Amino acid sequence: MxxxxxxxxxxxxxxxxxxxxxxxxxxxxxxxxxxxxxxxxxxxxxxxxxxxxNAFAVNLRTRESKTIGLIIPVIVHHFFSNVIKGIISQAEKKGYLVIILQSDESYELEKKQVELLLSQRVDGVIISLANGTAKYDHLNEIIAQDKPLVMFDKIAKIVKCSKIIIDDRKAAYTATKHLIDIGCKRIAHFRGALLPQNSIDRFLGYKKALLDNNLPYDPSLVYICECGDMSFEEGKKNAKQLLKDHDDVDGIFINTDLVAIGAMTEFQQMGVKIPEDISIVGFSNWFMSSVISPGLTTINQPGFEMGKAAFKQLFKEIKARKKGKSLEPKTIVLETDLITRASTKNTIS
Amino acid sequence: MxxxxxxxxxxxxxxxxxxxxxxxxxxxxxxxxxxxxxxxxxxxxxxxxxxxxNAFAVNLRTRESKTIGLIIPVIVHHFFSNVIKGIISQAEKKGYLVIILQSDESYELEKKQVELLLSQRVDGVIISLANGTAKYDHLNEIIAQDKPLVMFDKIAKIVKCSKIIIDDRKAAYTATKHLIDIGCKRIAHFRGALLPQNSIDRFLGYKKALLDNNLPYDPSLVYICECGDMSFEEGKKNAKQLLKDHDDVDGIFINTDLVAIGAMTEFQQMGVKIPEDISIVGFSNWFMSSVISPGLTTINQPGFEMGKAAFKQLFKEIKARKKGKSLEPKTIVLETDLITRASTKNTIS
DNA sequence: TTATTAACCGAAAACGTTTTCGAAAATAAC
DNA sequence: GTTATTTTCGAAAACGTTTTCGGTTAATAA
CATH class of the missing domain: 1.10.260.40 (lambda repressor-like DNA-binding domains)
Incomplete structure (x- = not known):
């Protein structure tokens, strides 16, 4: 041998x-x-x-690579790694390979990576945008080459392609409403970066839930975190700041679980009791959230299913192209649900 | 546009x-x-x-794909996703793309995936073996094609290729010794599946630490878990069983953090206090372990660095091949260290 | 037996590059 | 003005497939 x-x-x-x-x-x-x-x-x-x-020879001749590209902001992330798993599992069934690139939340890198994938003649691209992405020429280039493009989670509404998302606004509304229902009167929000659509939508859902329920919207209660690699630290930092700024907050809706866990850690160190003093709701349902103490109430974001749906849609479009057809872009909204744990406690009933 | x-x-x-x-x-x-x-x-x-x-044409002509394959057992895993990140970060610097495949701990799948990668004419392969892998023909095929192969973490000593590992035996010894040092007399071990070398080595390290310190080795204190997707549940199950079997255990060295966290959850539900009643040491240093309560003492396993090292080694070998040379396989052992947290408490001093 | 059809095979072009080698054009040297 | 040299270019082959189309043989029908 x-x-x-x-x-x-x-x-x-x-x-x-x-x-x-x-x-x-x-x-x-x-x-x-x-x-x-x-x-x-x-x-x-x-x-x-x-x-x-020889795959090259075959591909050169048949002009299809049986390979797709996947660009995500970060890999070491419960939600995203679940999406990867979902995509790969479906791709495998259809005989497709997946090239994975990490944009590190950088527009520049993302752009370069798109070029790379196009040069590699992938049959399609699945992408979740970097926080920094505000221009979409690179994505339009994919479309201009008549290559299927599917965006998920962090999307740009303006780009004409299929999208797999959750209803962030609704989910955020549900989360905030839950806090209201258990008796919170003064609810803060740790939001994500300014750009990504889902960060905006979650903020809007939060705001709407307040107003719909006759609670005032107070901008000083909204804290921003970039949700990058240092999410946990950002949660701690924001929690510390919140304690300085306000002493009357009794509930927080936090953009993502990791930040929420950072905040909880900080609160616990400062002697603030959860949920007695402050109730907390996160977002994404990281596995971690079920094993910490107290368990974190959160919104379940179905990563694996999103990955599956993203590939399925991409595959449909690839097949359609082969037959010379061109499908209309489709936006698929997956269901989320509120998972109630000990970090929010009904203080009324 | x-x-x-x-x-x-x-x-x-x-x-x-x-x-x-x-x-x-x-x-x-x-x-x-x-x-x-x-x-x-x-x-x-x-x-x-x-x-x-056109990458196909270039590759067909130059006979190099600037693409490598990566096969790992599971993606949604703190350690592995860190490795992926390490590999991709290095690959990017050298202009290489990474095709990621998930073997799901199945030998059959792993074998198929190797075939796929060879058919894709990747320039090299990085792999962490599935638990079920006991035959190595597929790996030898890579070698026979004179393609560089680097194994990491879950390796097979017998295969003649470069390897990036930690000293599992030593790390396990350190972990167990720590339990002994803080006064534990009756130490159990939740080990991984029977096959993978690192699971064996950790067990051996555990055993040696006992014997070196005049503690009897009792096989009935060793529990097996497959460490698949259900690790957390397996931890709970083993913990429950342990409580039934033995009432005198005061310390456990557990093969991996997730299982350890499962066990801790079970113990806490059963009213067993950690670390007062039982001290626990995990393995891998999942991020999670630092935020749960009590924090889990564990062995830090440098995933990102392993990924980097794996690609670097692979790259060296690819370069050597291009020059007609053929490097000797190299085994690189990365350092680990014990991270002490609240799940183990010094009951002596 | 001859005409027709079916069964089987292969030459050649094409996919888009890279690279060798020879030729032409421009310049330099005499 | 001739020769030698340098600069610049392009034809062609090759990488390993796929597919079209025409050709040869064998089998069948007339």
Whole structure:
């Protein structure tokens, strides 16, 4: 086994059997104009020689790569790694490979990576935008090349492509309403960065829930965190600041679980009791949130399902392109639900 | 921008400038035998036409794909997603793309995925073995094709390739010794599946630490968990069983953090106090372990660094191959350290 | 037996590059 | 003005497939 073997090609098989490359190719692809006998011979030899078609040659000829590109802001993240898993699991079923790139929340990198993927002639792209992305030329380039593009979670409404999202506004509304329902009167919000649509929508849902329930909206109760690599620290920082600024806050709706957990840690260190003093609701339902103490009430964001849906949609569009059709972009909204745990406690009933 | 543009090739540029494809190619690659003038013209036009080399054609011609394959058992896992991040970050610097496959701890899948990657003509493969993998023909096939192969974390010693590991035995010894040092007399072990080398090594480290310190090794104190998707549940299950079997255990060294957290959750529900009644040490240092309460003492396993090291080694070997050389396989052992938190408390001093 | 059809095979072009090698054009040397 | 040299270019082959189309042989029908 330690002998290096030459990589075998159709030509090698053809020569050994004294037939043409054409026939070998056809035999392996089960063309009708090859005799049963030769087909058998070819297949057998192909197997013993361990023939594997050269993907480049195939792709060059057929102009499809059976490969898709995936760009996400961060990999080490419960939600995103679940999405990856969902995408890969579906891709595998359809015989597609996935090239994964991490934009690190940087527009520049994201742009470069799109170029790379286009150069690689991937059959389609799935992307969740970086926080810093405000221009969309790179995405429009994908569309201009008539390549399917699917965005998920962090999307840009303006780009004309399919999108897999949750109803962030509604989910945030539900989360905030939950705080109101259990008796919170003064509810703060730790929001995400300014740009991404879902961060905006969650903020709007929060605001609407307040106003719908006759609670005043107070901008000084809204804290921003970039939700980058340092999310946990940002949660702590914001919590500390909140304690300085306000002593009457009894509930916080926080943009993402990791930040929420940072905040909880800080509160606990400062002697603030959760949920007795402050109730907290997170977002995303990281696994972690179920095992900390107290458990974190949060919105379940179905990462695995989003990944699956994203690939399925991409695949549909790839198939349509092959038939010369072009599907209308579709926006799929997945359901979320509130998961109630000990970080919010009904102080009324 | 909504106009679909034809994908531009060297030929297109050549025709527009009334020169040959050859010259265009050379101009773009800065060959010395092209005049400054034509170089400028070509480059300008290439830019305005947004030319991107067809990776297939390039790869077919140059026989290198600038792509590597990565196979890991699970993606949604703090350690592994950190490794991915480490690999991708390095690969990006060197202009390599990473195709990620998830073996789901299945040998069959892993084997298929290796075939796929070989068919894709990746320039190298990085792999962490599935628990179920006991045969290595598929790996030897990579080697036989003279393609660099680097294994990390879950390795097979017998396969002749570079490896990036930690000293599992030593780390486990350190973890167990810590329990002994703080006064534990009856120490259990939740070990991983039977096959993977690191699961074996951790067990051996545990055992050696006991014997070196005059504590009896009792096989009935060793519990097995598969450490698959249900790790948390397995931890709970084992904890429950342990309470039934033994009432004198005062410390546990657990194969991986997630299982440890499951066990801790179960213990807390059963009213067993940590660390007063039982001290617990985990393995891997999941982020989670720092935010739960009590914090989990654990062994830090440098995932990001392992990923970086794995790619660096692979890259070295790819470069060597290009020069016709063939490096000797190298085994790199990264340092681990014990992170002491509240789940183990010194009951002596 | 001959004409017709079906079964089987292969030559060749194409996909888009890279690279070798020889030729032409421009310049330099004499 | 001729020769030698340098600069610049392009034809062609190659990478390994797929697919079209025409050709040859064998089988069938007339």
């Amino acid at each position: 330690a002998i290096y073997m030459k990589i075998v090609t159709l030509k090698d098989i053809a020569e050994q059997l004294n037939i043409s490359v054409t026939t070998v190719s056809k035999a392996l692809k089960d063309y009708p104009d090859v005799s049963k006998k030769t087909k058998l011979q070819v297949r057998e030899l192909a197997k013993t020689l361990n023939y594997k078609p | 909504a106009i679909y543009m034809k994908i531009v090739t060297l030929k297109d540029i050549a025709e527009q400038l009334n020169i040959s494809v050859t010259t265009v190619s050379k101009a773009l690659k800065d060959y010395p035998d092209v005049s400054k003038k034509t170089k400028l013209q070509v480059r300008e036009l290439a830019k305005t036409l947004n030319y991107k080399p």
